[in-house]
Amino acid sequence: MDGAERVVVITGGSRGIGRAVAMKFAEENARMVLLHYDPDESASSETLKMLAEKGIEKVESHKVDVSSYEEVRKIFDEIFSRLGQVDVLINNAGITRDTFLMKMSEQDWDQVLNVNLKSVFNCTQAVIRPMVKQRKGHIVNISSVVGQIGNPGQANYSASKAGIMGFTKTVAKEVASRGIKVNAVAPGFINTEMTKGLPEKVRNYFLSQIPMGRMGDPNEVAEVVFWLCSEAASYITGQVIHVNGGLFM
Ligand code: NAP
Numbered sequence: 001m002d003g004a005e006r007v008v009v010i011t012g013g014s015r016g017i018g019r020a021v022a023m024k025f026a027e028e029n030a031r032m033v034l035l036h037y038d039p040d041e042s043a044s045s046e047t048l049k050m051l052a053e054k055g056i057e058k059v060e061s062h063k064v065d066v067s068s069y070e071e072v073r074k075i076f077d078e079i080f081s082r083l084g085q086v087d088v089l090i091n092n093a094g095i096t097r098d099t100f101l102m103k104m105s106e107q108d109w110d111q112v113l114n115v116n117l118k119s120v121f122n123c124t125q126a127v128i129r130p131m132v133k134q135r136k137g138h139i140v141n142i143s144s145v146v147g148q149i150g151n152p153g154q155a156n157y158s159a160s161k162a163g164i165m166g167f168t169k170t171v172a173k174e175v176a177s178r179g180i181k182v183n184a185v186a187p188g189f190i191n192t193e194m195t196k197g198l199p200e201k202v203r204n205y206f207l208s209q210i211p212m213g214r215m216g217d218p219n220e221v222a223e224v225v226f227w228l229c230s231e232a233a234s235y236i237t238g239q240v241i242h243v244n245g246g247l248f249m
Helices: 016-028 042-053 069-083 106-134 155-178 200-209 218-228
Strands: 007-011 031-036 059-063 088-091 137-142 180-187 240-243
Touching: 007 016, 007 069, 007 106, 016 031, 016 042, 016 088, 016 218, 031 042, 031 069, 042 059, 069 106, 088 106, 106 137, 106 155, 106 180, 137 155, 137 218, 155 180, 180 218, 218 240
Parallel strands: 007 031, 007 088, 031 059, 088 137, 137 180, 180 240
Antiparallel strands: none
16 A cells, blocks of 8 residues: 555545545555435444444544535545644545436426535545645545446436546546546445435336346455555556446446
8 A cells, every 4th residue: 555644535425435445444554534414323333333343533524515515525625734744535425316317306307406416526626736745645436337227217426427427537537647636436326315215116117127137245346346445556547447247347
Protein backbone atom coordinates (compact mmCIF):
# COMPACT_ATOMS: atom_id res chain seq x y z
CA MET A 1 0.00 0.00 0.00
CA ASP A 2 1.11 3.59 -0.51
CA GLY A 3 1.11 4.58 3.18
CA ALA A 4 -0.37 3.19 6.39
CA GLU A 5 -2.09 6.44 7.34
CA ARG A 6 -4.12 7.37 4.31
CA VAL A 7 -7.07 9.71 4.79
CA VAL A 8 -10.10 8.03 3.22
CA VAL A 9 -13.47 9.75 2.73
CA ILE A 10 -16.46 7.49 2.01
CA THR A 11 -19.84 8.99 1.14
CA GLY A 12 -22.79 6.82 2.17
CA GLY A 13 -20.47 5.14 4.66
CA SER A 14 -23.17 4.31 7.20
CA ARG A 15 -24.45 1.06 5.74
CA GLY A 16 -24.51 -1.32 2.77
CA ILE A 17 -21.63 -1.11 0.32
CA GLY A 18 -20.16 2.01 1.98
CA ARG A 19 -19.93 0.22 5.33
CA ALA A 20 -18.27 -2.80 3.67
CA VAL A 21 -15.73 -0.46 2.05
CA ALA A 22 -15.00 1.14 5.44
CA MET A 23 -14.47 -2.30 7.00
CA LYS A 24 -12.03 -3.11 4.19
CA PHE A 25 -10.02 0.11 4.66
CA ALA A 26 -9.90 -0.71 8.38
CA GLU A 27 -7.45 -3.46 7.42
CA GLU A 28 -4.83 -0.86 6.50
CA ASN A 29 -5.66 1.23 9.59
CA ALA A 30 -6.74 4.17 7.44
CA ARG A 31 -7.91 7.47 8.89
CA MET A 32 -11.55 7.47 7.81
CA VAL A 33 -14.25 10.08 7.37
CA LEU A 34 -17.70 8.63 6.71
CA LEU A 35 -20.53 10.79 5.39
CA HIS A 36 -24.19 9.84 5.68
CA TYR A 37 -27.55 11.57 5.47
CA ASP A 38 -30.20 10.13 7.81
CA PRO A 39 -30.71 12.20 11.01
CA ASP A 40 -31.43 8.84 12.69
CA GLU A 41 -27.81 7.97 13.29
CA SER A 42 -28.37 4.30 14.18
CA ALA A 43 -26.79 2.93 10.96
CA SER A 44 -23.72 5.14 11.23
CA SER A 45 -23.39 4.38 14.98
CA GLU A 46 -23.50 0.67 14.18
CA THR A 47 -20.72 1.14 11.59
CA LEU A 48 -18.57 3.04 14.10
CA LYS A 49 -19.18 0.24 16.62
CA MET A 50 -18.15 -2.42 14.10
CA LEU A 51 -14.98 -0.46 13.30
CA ALA A 52 -14.21 0.02 16.99
CA GLU A 53 -14.51 -3.76 17.49
CA LYS A 54 -11.76 -4.06 14.87
CA GLY A 55 -9.65 -1.61 16.88
CA ILE A 56 -10.26 1.31 14.52
CA GLU A 57 -10.78 4.56 16.39
CA LYS A 58 -9.41 7.13 13.95
CA VAL A 59 -12.75 7.34 12.22
CA GLU A 60 -15.38 10.04 12.23
CA SER A 61 -18.89 10.19 10.88
CA HIS A 62 -20.78 13.30 9.76
CA LYS A 63 -24.31 13.99 8.60
CA VAL A 64 -23.86 15.76 5.27
CA ASP A 65 -26.21 16.00 2.31
CA VAL A 66 -23.75 15.25 -0.48
CA SER A 67 -26.14 16.70 -3.06
CA SER A 68 -25.60 20.15 -1.50
CA TYR A 69 -22.61 21.99 -2.96
CA GLU A 70 -22.39 24.22 0.15
CA GLU A 71 -22.57 21.38 2.72
CA VAL A 72 -19.93 19.42 0.82
CA ARG A 73 -17.60 22.43 0.57
CA LYS A 74 -17.99 23.06 4.31
CA ILE A 75 -17.18 19.50 5.41
CA PHE A 76 -14.19 19.18 3.05
CA ASP A 77 -12.81 22.56 4.24
CA GLU A 78 -13.03 21.14 7.78
CA ILE A 79 -11.42 17.84 6.76
CA PHE A 80 -8.51 19.58 5.02
CA SER A 81 -7.94 22.01 7.88
CA ARG A 82 -7.93 19.23 10.51
CA LEU A 83 -6.42 16.25 8.66
CA GLY A 84 -4.35 18.09 6.03
CA GLN A 85 -5.15 15.86 3.08
CA VAL A 86 -7.50 13.41 1.40
CA ASP A 87 -5.79 10.43 -0.22
CA VAL A 88 -8.84 8.40 -1.19
CA LEU A 89 -12.37 9.51 -2.05
CA ILE A 90 -15.10 6.90 -2.49
CA ASN A 91 -18.23 8.45 -4.02
CA ASN A 92 -20.74 5.83 -2.93
CA ALA A 93 -23.89 7.62 -1.64
CA GLY A 94 -26.92 6.81 -3.71
CA ILE A 95 -30.71 6.57 -3.71
CA THR A 96 -33.48 5.18 -5.90
CA ARG A 97 -36.90 6.67 -6.68
CA ASP A 98 -38.17 4.04 -9.10
CA THR A 99 -41.17 4.47 -11.33
CA PHE A 100 -41.88 4.29 -15.04
CA LEU A 101 -40.98 7.41 -17.01
CA MET A 102 -44.63 8.14 -17.78
CA LYS A 103 -45.26 8.54 -14.05
CA MET A 104 -41.92 10.02 -12.97
CA SER A 105 -42.19 13.40 -11.26
CA GLU A 106 -39.69 16.19 -11.76
CA GLN A 107 -38.85 15.77 -8.06
CA ASP A 108 -38.04 12.04 -8.51
CA TRP A 109 -35.73 12.96 -11.38
CA ASP A 110 -34.00 15.88 -9.63
CA GLN A 111 -33.51 14.07 -6.31
CA VAL A 112 -31.87 11.02 -7.86
CA LEU A 113 -29.67 13.04 -10.22
CA ASN A 114 -28.63 15.36 -7.39
CA VAL A 115 -27.82 12.67 -4.81
CA ASN A 116 -26.26 10.18 -7.22
CA LEU A 117 -24.50 12.38 -9.78
CA LYS A 118 -24.21 15.98 -8.62
CA SER A 119 -22.74 14.67 -5.36
CA VAL A 120 -19.93 13.06 -7.34
CA PHE A 121 -19.16 16.44 -8.91
CA ASN A 122 -19.42 18.18 -5.51
CA CYS A 123 -17.08 15.81 -3.66
CA THR A 124 -14.61 15.28 -6.49
CA GLN A 125 -14.25 18.99 -7.11
CA ALA A 126 -13.66 19.53 -3.40
CA VAL A 127 -10.64 17.17 -3.38
CA ILE A 128 -9.18 17.51 -6.85
CA ARG A 129 -7.02 20.63 -6.40
CA PRO A 130 -5.32 19.37 -3.20
CA MET A 131 -4.84 15.93 -4.80
CA VAL A 132 -3.23 17.56 -7.85
CA LYS A 133 -0.91 19.46 -5.49
CA GLN A 134 0.09 16.30 -3.61
CA ARG A 135 0.58 14.50 -6.95
CA LYS A 136 -1.34 11.40 -5.84
CA GLY A 137 -4.79 10.22 -4.96
CA HIS A 138 -7.49 7.68 -5.71
CA ILE A 139 -11.11 8.37 -6.54
CA VAL A 140 -13.58 5.52 -6.95
CA ASN A 141 -17.14 6.29 -8.02
CA ILE A 142 -19.87 3.73 -7.45
CA SER A 143 -21.92 3.43 -10.61
CA SER A 144 -24.26 0.53 -11.46
CA VAL A 145 -24.82 -2.12 -14.09
CA VAL A 146 -28.07 -0.36 -15.00
CA GLY A 147 -26.03 2.68 -16.11
CA GLN A 148 -24.78 0.37 -18.85
CA ILE A 149 -27.78 -1.80 -19.72
CA GLY A 150 -30.80 0.24 -18.52
CA ASN A 151 -33.70 -1.02 -16.42
CA PRO A 152 -37.43 -0.30 -16.72
CA GLY A 153 -38.55 2.00 -13.89
CA GLN A 154 -35.10 3.47 -13.39
CA ALA A 155 -34.73 6.22 -16.05
CA ASN A 156 -33.48 8.64 -13.35
CA TYR A 157 -31.21 6.13 -11.60
CA SER A 158 -29.70 4.65 -14.77
CA ALA A 159 -29.09 8.15 -16.20
CA SER A 160 -27.28 9.14 -12.99
CA LYS A 161 -25.16 5.98 -13.07
CA ALA A 162 -24.33 6.35 -16.78
CA GLY A 163 -23.40 9.97 -16.00
CA ILE A 164 -20.93 8.69 -13.40
CA MET A 165 -19.22 6.57 -16.06
CA GLY A 166 -18.70 9.57 -18.37
CA PHE A 167 -17.60 11.79 -15.50
CA THR A 168 -15.10 9.15 -14.32
CA LYS A 169 -13.45 8.83 -17.74
CA THR A 170 -13.23 12.58 -18.30
CA VAL A 171 -11.76 13.38 -14.89
CA ALA A 172 -9.38 10.42 -15.20
CA LYS A 173 -8.03 11.97 -18.41
CA GLU A 174 -7.76 15.41 -16.82
CA VAL A 175 -5.66 14.31 -13.85
CA ALA A 176 -3.84 11.13 -14.94
CA SER A 177 -0.58 13.02 -15.50
CA ARG A 178 -0.73 14.24 -11.87
CA GLY A 179 -0.68 10.73 -10.42
CA ILE A 180 -4.40 10.59 -9.61
CA LYS A 181 -6.43 7.53 -10.55
CA VAL A 182 -10.14 7.87 -11.12
CA ASN A 183 -12.17 4.70 -11.64
CA ALA A 184 -15.73 3.49 -11.31
CA VAL A 185 -17.12 0.25 -9.93
CA ALA A 186 -20.45 -0.87 -11.34
CA PRO A 187 -22.14 -3.37 -9.01
CA GLY A 188 -24.92 -5.64 -10.21
CA PHE A 189 -27.59 -6.88 -7.80
CA ILE A 190 -26.14 -6.57 -4.29
CA ASN A 191 -27.72 -7.58 -0.99
CA THR A 192 -28.28 -4.23 0.83
CA GLU A 193 -31.22 -2.16 2.05
CA MET A 194 -31.46 -0.65 -1.44
CA THR A 195 -32.50 -4.00 -2.93
CA LYS A 196 -34.38 -5.34 0.13
CA GLY A 197 -37.57 -3.49 -0.78
CA LEU A 198 -37.84 -4.91 -4.30
CA PRO A 199 -41.00 -6.87 -5.06
CA GLU A 200 -40.54 -10.68 -5.17
CA LYS A 201 -41.30 -10.72 -8.92
CA VAL A 202 -38.57 -8.19 -9.74
CA ARG A 203 -36.08 -9.96 -7.45
CA ASN A 204 -36.75 -13.33 -9.10
CA TYR A 205 -36.45 -11.80 -12.55
CA PHE A 206 -33.04 -10.31 -11.69
CA LEU A 207 -31.84 -13.59 -10.19
CA SER A 208 -32.87 -15.46 -13.34
CA GLN A 209 -30.66 -13.08 -15.39
CA ILE A 210 -27.52 -13.60 -13.29
CA PRO A 211 -25.32 -16.43 -14.64
CA MET A 212 -23.88 -17.00 -11.14
CA GLY A 213 -27.45 -17.40 -9.88
CA ARG A 214 -27.17 -15.30 -6.74
CA MET A 215 -27.02 -11.74 -5.45
CA GLY A 216 -23.66 -10.21 -4.61
CA ASP A 217 -22.46 -9.46 -1.13
CA PRO A 218 -21.36 -5.86 -0.28
CA ASN A 219 -17.94 -7.26 0.65
CA GLU A 220 -17.47 -8.51 -2.90
CA VAL A 221 -17.83 -4.91 -4.12
CA ALA A 222 -15.65 -3.54 -1.31
CA GLU A 223 -12.78 -5.87 -2.25
CA VAL A 224 -12.65 -4.39 -5.76
CA VAL A 225 -12.93 -0.79 -4.53
CA PHE A 226 -10.07 -1.35 -2.09
CA TRP A 227 -7.94 -3.07 -4.71
CA LEU A 228 -8.42 -0.16 -7.13
CA CYS A 229 -6.96 2.11 -4.43
CA SER A 230 -3.92 -0.11 -3.92
CA GLU A 231 -0.51 -0.31 -5.58
CA ALA A 232 -1.65 -3.55 -7.21
CA ALA A 233 -3.87 -1.45 -9.49
CA SER A 234 -1.21 1.20 -10.18
CA TYR A 235 -1.71 1.26 -13.99
CA ILE A 236 -5.52 1.40 -13.96
CA THR A 237 -7.44 4.63 -14.50
CA GLY A 238 -10.65 5.69 -16.25
CA GLN A 239 -12.10 2.19 -16.04
CA VAL A 240 -15.51 0.90 -15.10
CA ILE A 241 -15.08 -2.40 -13.27
CA HIS A 242 -18.21 -4.54 -13.26
CA VAL A 243 -18.96 -6.66 -10.19
CA ASN A 244 -22.16 -8.42 -11.14
CA GLY A 245 -21.93 -12.24 -11.23
CA GLY A 246 -22.08 -12.11 -15.04
CA LEU A 247 -25.33 -10.10 -15.29
CA PHE A 248 -23.64 -7.89 -17.89
CA MET A 249 -20.58 -9.01 -19.85
P1 NAP B 1 -27.92 1.75 0.86
O1 NAP B 1 -27.71 0.58 1.74
O2 NAP B 1 -29.28 2.25 0.60
O3 NAP B 1 -26.97 2.95 1.39
C1 NAP B 1 -27.03 4.21 0.79
C2 NAP B 1 -26.05 5.10 1.51
O4 NAP B 1 -26.12 6.42 0.89
C3 NAP B 1 -26.37 5.31 2.97
O5 NAP B 1 -25.15 5.38 3.69
C4 NAP B 1 -27.06 6.65 3.00
O6 NAP B 1 -26.94 7.34 4.24
C5 NAP B 1 -26.30 7.39 1.92
N1 NAP B 1 -27.01 8.56 1.41
C6 NAP B 1 -28.21 8.59 0.79
N2 NAP B 1 -28.53 9.87 0.46
C7 NAP B 1 -27.51 10.65 0.89
C8 NAP B 1 -27.25 12.04 0.86
N3 NAP B 1 -28.11 12.91 0.31
N4 NAP B 1 -26.10 12.50 1.41
C9 NAP B 1 -25.23 11.63 1.98
N5 NAP B 1 -25.39 10.30 2.03
C10 NAP B 1 -26.54 9.82 1.50
O7 NAP B 1 -27.33 1.49 -0.60
P2 NAP B 1 -26.18 0.51 -1.16
O8 NAP B 1 -26.85 -0.62 -1.81
O9 NAP B 1 -25.12 0.29 -0.14
O10 NAP B 1 -25.64 1.45 -2.33
C11 NAP B 1 -24.39 2.12 -2.28
C12 NAP B 1 -24.08 2.59 -3.70
O11 NAP B 1 -24.02 1.47 -4.57
C13 NAP B 1 -25.16 3.51 -4.27
O12 NAP B 1 -24.57 4.52 -5.06
C14 NAP B 1 -25.96 2.59 -5.16
O13 NAP B 1 -26.62 3.28 -6.20
C15 NAP B 1 -24.87 1.67 -5.67
N6 NAP B 1 -25.35 0.39 -6.17
C16 NAP B 1 -26.03 -0.48 -5.36
C17 NAP B 1 -26.49 -1.68 -5.88
C18 NAP B 1 -27.23 -2.70 -5.06
O14 NAP B 1 -27.71 -3.69 -5.65
N7 NAP B 1 -27.35 -2.54 -3.76
C19 NAP B 1 -26.24 -2.00 -7.24
C20 NAP B 1 -25.56 -1.10 -8.02
C21 NAP B 1 -25.11 0.09 -7.48
P3 NAP B 1 -28.01 7.11 5.46
O15 NAP B 1 -27.74 5.75 6.03
O16 NAP B 1 -27.70 8.18 6.43
O17 NAP B 1 -29.37 7.21 4.83
